Amino acid sequence: MGMIRLGIIFGGRSGEHEISLMSAISVINAIDRNKYLPVMIGITKEGNWLLYDGPIEKIEDGSWQEIAEAALAADPETYSLTILGSGGRSLKDRIDFALPILHGPYGEDGTIQGLFEMADIPYGGCGVLGSAAAMDKALAKDIFASRNLPICRYMTIFKEETIDDMDRVIDRVEKYLPYPIFVKPANMGSSVGISKVNNSEDLKKAISEASKYDRRLVLEEGLDCREIEMGVIGNYKPSTSAIGEILPSDEFYSYTAKYFDGGKTKLCIPADIPDDIAEEMKAIAIEAYRSLDCNGFARVDLFLEKGTNKIYINEINTIPGFTKFSMFPLLWAEAGLSYPEVIEKIIDLGYERYNSRRNV
Numbered sequence: 001m002g003m004i005r006l007g008i009i010f011g012g013r014s015g016e017h018e019i020s021l022m023s024a025i026s027v028i029n030a031i032d033r034n035k036y037l038p039v040m041i042g043i044t045k046e047g048n049w050l051l052y053d054g055p056i057e058k059i060e061d062g063s064w065q066e067i068a069e070a071a072l073a074a075d076p077e078t079y080s081l082t083i084l085g086s087g088g089r090s091l092k093d094r095i096d097f098a099l100p101i102l103h104g105p106y107g108e109d110g111t112i113q114g115l116f117e118m119a120d121i122p123y124g125g126c127g128v129l130g131s132a133a134a135m136d137k138a139l140a141k142d143i144f145a146s147r148n149l150p151i152c153r154y155m156t157i158f159k160e161e162t163i164d165d166m167d168r169v170i171d172r173v174e175k176y177l178p179y180p181i182f183v184k185p186a187n188m189g190s191s192v193g194i195s196k197v198n199n200s201e202d203l204k205k206a207i208s209e210a211s212k213y214d215r216r217l218v219l220e221e222g223l224d225c226r227e228i229e230m231g232v233i234g235n236y237k238p239s240t241s242a243i244g245e246i247l248p249s250d251e252f253y254s255y256t257a258k259y260f261d262g263g264k265t266k267l268c269i270p271a272d273i274p275d276d277i278a279e280e281m282k283a284i285a286i287e288a289y290r291s292l293d294c295n296g297f298a299r300v301d302l303f304l305e306k307g308t309n310k311i312y313i314n315e316i317n318t319i320p321g322f323t324k325f326s327m328f329p330l331l332w333a334e335a336g337l338s339y340p341e342v343i344e345k346i347i348d349l350g351y352e353r354y355n356s357r358r359n360v
Contacts, residue, residue: 007095014104180222
């Protein structure tokens with residue numbers, strides 16, 4: 001095989017659009033240009049797909065969009081893009097392999113994976129089922145529970161029922177969950193829309209905030225715990241990275257603490273964890289990964305309760321952050337796999353799955 005035209009898909013319609021731009025720059029800068037020819041494809045917040053061949057640094061501040069739109073207007077024959085179908089301007093004929101760097105809805109939830117399946121384009125990361133299951137925190141927890149994996153106490157509520165009778169919902173929540181309580185949109189990432197609350201009034205506000213991002217909300221008991229993360233790479237036989245710990249600058253690993261606290265949040269790699277607990281964590285991470293039918297790669301987030309060292313599976317992120325601050329590439333670097341090697345491994349696994357589905 002010659003040079004692979006690697007479609008880097010970034011941006012997207014979700015609330016994590018800006019994080020995707022940051023991740024995409026890191027990926028584009030890291031790929032091996034001797035093996036891969038990057039084809040940059042940005043998706044605007046409105047859902048428009050645009051070919052982009054301008055300066056990489058223009059991606060992060062959003063000015064890539066103006067450059068791409070100007071190029072399209074000036075030279076539509078070269079810059080037009082048909083998403084489905086075939087022909088010289090179609091996605092399938094412009095790229096050999098798709099690498100979606102899209103966090104959150106419309107990128108990490110199985111939707112774009114379904115598009116690649118329809119277009120018969122091999123792609124990196126989890127498939128339709130694994131992406132959708134992992135993205136939906138409520139469904140993922142239900143599946144974890146069915147596999148007897150350790151999870152904290154949780155419940156799911158709907159935006160519509162809070163509109164009908166918020167006080168009744170609050171009463172039901174307080175009868176089942178002790179404070180503090182975490183309130184999360186079921187389908188979102190990067191801690192967008194997440195709040196930690198300690199009383200009824202704040203709970204109402206948190207529910208209203210999370211409802212901006214999803215109609216299904218997950219409420220969880222707040223544990224006194226350490227926040228642990230681990231990378232997983234593989235299809236049928238996944239392997240785990242080093243184990244890392246988040247030491248957030250905020251009360252928890254919030255959106256601000258992840259991306260905009262000026263480096264105050266600390267990433268401890270490797271985490272200071274006894275060997276026997278580390279091995280148990282790795283076993284739980286792999287079982288959780290398999291339970292959602294994940295493949296390619298993902299980051300598994302766990303809790304380690306202080307005082308008891310009891311392990312809880314929190315969630316799986318199927319397109320974890322790839323920014324310079326992100327845990328996933330750092331965990332694999334600690335395990336001996338460089339950033340370019342991680343990307344190459346993800347591409348190889350994508351081709352492996354693609355060929356397996358075609359019985360090649």
